[in-house]
Amino acid sequence: MERILGFAQKFDQAHFDLACHAAFPQTLTPDLLYQIWLRFVPQAPWTAVARILLSRLCREVGYELYEMDVAVRNLLLTELKEDERFGKQQLDKLAEFYTDYLKQQFAREEGQEEDLTQPQYWIALASTKSKKLSRQLAQAIELRLKQKNWKELFHLVSFIEAVPKALVEFDAPLITYVRGMLSYTTGDLESAAEEFNKLQRRERQVEIAGVNLSIPDEVPLVEVELDFLQRLLQIISESNSDTQVVYPFLAKNVEKLNEHLAEVLRLWATNMLTQVQPDEAQLLATDVSNFSHLISQFPLDNKARNIEIAITGYEIVLTVFTREESPRNWAGIQALLGNAYRDRIKGNRAENLEQAIAYFLAALQIFTRDHFPQDWALMQISLAEAYINRIRGDKAENLEQAIASCLAALQVLTLTDFPLDWAGTQINLGIAYINRIRGDKAENIEYAIAAFTQALEVRTRIDFPVEWAATQNALGTAYINRIRGDKAENIEYAIAAFTQALEVRTRIDFPIDWANAQNNLGNAYRDRIRGDKAENLEMAIYSCQNALQVYTREAFPEQWAVTMNNLGFAYRDRILGDRSENLEQAISCFDAAFQVYPRQAFPVDWANTQNNLGIAYRDRIRGERADNIERAINCFENALQVYTRTSFPQKWAETQKNLGITYSERIGGDRPVNLERAINCFENALQIYTPTSFPQNHLETLFNLAVAYQDNRQLNSTYDAFANIIDSLESFQGSTFNRWEVKGKKQHLTELLNQAYQSMVEVCLQIGYSDKAIEYVERSKVRNLVELIANCNLHPKGNIPDSILNELQRLRLEISTKQLQLEALNKNVSILANIRVEDGVSNPDSPLMEKEAIQNQHEKG
Secondary structure: OHHHHHHHHHOOHHHHHHHHHHOOOOOEOHHHHHHHHHHHOOOOOOOHHHHHHOOOOEEEEEOOEEEEOHHHHHHHHHHHHHOOOOOHHHHHHHHHHHHHHHHHHOOOOOOOOOOOOOHHHHHHHHHHOHHHHHHHHHHHHHHHHHHOOHHHHHHHHHHHHHOOOOOOOOOHHHHHHHHHHHHHHOOOHHHHHHHHOOOOOEOOEEEEOOEEEEOOOOOOOOOOOHHHHHHHHHHHHHOOOOHHHHHHHHHHOHHHOOHHHHHHHHHHHHHHHOOOOHHHHHHHHHHHHHHHHHHHHOOOOOHHHHHHHHHHHHHHHOOOOOOOOOHHHHHHHHHHHHHHHHHOOOOOHHHHHHHHHHHHHHHHOOOOOOOOHHHHHHHHHHHHHHHHHOOOOOHHHHHHHHHHHHHHHHOOOOOOOOHHHHHHHHHHHHHHHHHOOOOOHHHHHHHHHHHHHHHOOOOOOOOOHHHHHHHHHHHHHHHHHOOOOOHHHHHHHHHHHHHHHHHHOOOOOOHHHHHHHHHHHHHHHHHOOOOOHHHHHHHHHHHHHHHHHHOOOOOOHHHHHHHHHHHHHHHHHOOOOOHHHHHHHHHHHHHHHHOOOOOOOOHHHHHHHHHHHHHHHHHOOOOOHHHHHHHHHHHHHHHHHHOOOOOOHHHHHHHHHHHHHHHHHOOOOOHHHHHHHHHHHHHHHHHHOOOOOOHHHHHHHHHHHHHHHHHOOOHHHHHHHHHHHHHHHHOOOHHHHHHHHHOOOHHHHHHHHHHHHHHHHHHHHHHOOHHHHHHHHHHHHHHHHHHHHHHOOOOHHHOOOHHHHHHHHHHHHHHHHHHHHHHHHHOHHHHHHOOOEEOOEEOOOOHHHHHHHHHHHHHHO
């Protein structure tokens, strides 16, 4: 990713287009790339050919032979495929061109046929004839197996494994067989067995693309015995699906829970259902349905694989419970399939959620409120969960739909009649409100906290420990995001909630939930105000690393990416260790998240990661400063492609602010132009960051804007901005300012006010407002004196009543005003004589600046 970003930032779009086309062949030569340039991207300069071959995108593997890494090729080809200017048809054109090119290059003597089994030809087939390619590859593997040519077999399976997914996604059995054979040819029999055991086979034969391929005798295979499946179904039936009976049996046989079990189940059940009477078929279908539900909720072993087994089981059941003959059972299985696809880990996440919604809506065709009110309400809950997580469609509208579904469910699922379902609905409602985009953010979070708190009335630790822990986890998330109340205290509440959840959610019993709570705990420690900041960040890193022990990229790609993002946050802010190394770790974490977050599938997460990466590059110590700033700008501008003002106003404002800061620090380009861009970004952010809704963000952004105005020599605008900041901060008196202190912001805002005073004096002198300069010096002194008195033990516990503080402030300002008036009358000439403003720059030797220096020394003392 870093190599591609670096290339894209260094060169123009035409260069990048050519690089995307250059990713099609497996091997590049200067002549081949020149032909691609001439045929497909002639608008690029001819020198682009050399620049690509000599860039970090390629590596030299022989004389005038170059290759790209598989990951680089896949990303570039994905960009080409998703680009509206090119699309899939461009890959087809490249395939046709490449085939003709190879025929010319590898033409043999007349009368001899061309060898169409070379990898180059297979690449050409990948885009246009994937089925034909799969069969040819299977035949090539079969030939090498018969010849026992292990070296050539290794090269062949390595090639198949390295074919970019953007060109072709081979059927799962072929990829699984290839991975098994790759492990076998490198001597890793254990890994080979793990892969081969996933395949549906007859003894040691596997059918791939119509070709029978053998599994070497040296590979130890685990046979999934049919009697295990039959015994399992018997236990489920006899125990009435009691998890206390079924789960211990599964725990003792986890090695038999693999992909092959799904195929055994499909073949055996399908065969049995054709041989039994209708009533027996319904009993068998019920057992399979119960088995599918239990395996989908089994907390041990591979969650992704268990859900795939469950989906297979539900699909079998639907052949018995049809809509025409058993509408209610049919609707029930539709609902269970919806749950499975909602939780599915394999496959495309966005597509899985769409499939889940479709199943829920299908169930609602039978489960109407009039005929099946409870089932209807439960479907509303499931639908709400799907809409909360939905990727496609408008995010804000999806969340409104989720809230509407929860509120509809609560009309039926009352606390009195259905306490557990009522509590579950409160949880979903709270989650929807936490993520809600519309409405007042602070109020939404208060609604969420209220919903979670109500759920705890039912979900007590004694009666429902697992549900209680889940609710504590949700409540902790709400407190982390809470805007109202004391920020430091909110975070302490969150840490306490996550810690309590972990008392139940242990790694042994609930590994996935344990990882989720660890990730959330890491977020809380990263934001923690109380305690030692460095130690808090170490705890954050520790918690995220704990979560990653369960959240692996292979098993839980989305959760892995989220945790990598959070770990990057912690490393970016880390105090201990080497600062430059910490930032490199942060960048590495954010880059890793991109492997899971393509823009098309996860636009919001992609934009969030772009924003995070931009901040890391702006702060980066290693590398060229100018290059880092350009990368940061590119990241923020990418994020703004998703974070629009309409859809994500707060994120849009945050990114505008980050982009403005980065343009202010930009080294490349024209300085006045950069400052104008920075000013525009800050002004954009202030459209959302109003004094009422986001007071601290408003003041910080306004300060950034004032500095940008000053650097751009827009002095009148600078004066107005600093005056606004000072007036706002001076108005935070008594209890108001004390609340800032409790939230951990008072020190930061005090520093901001002192900087504003100092900058304001400079601006006044530059403009020629000498009387105003003196006024702001005095106001600064009075403010500092008030703070000094407030912090002294002149009142029990140092808490001075607001009335006294306000009166003291009024008297001080009145004294300062009278002093200024007196000085203006008696010493006006003397003061002005000692103030020199040359070319808008203040004289450091003036009495006014000496007065400020004395004040600063007094403050330091």
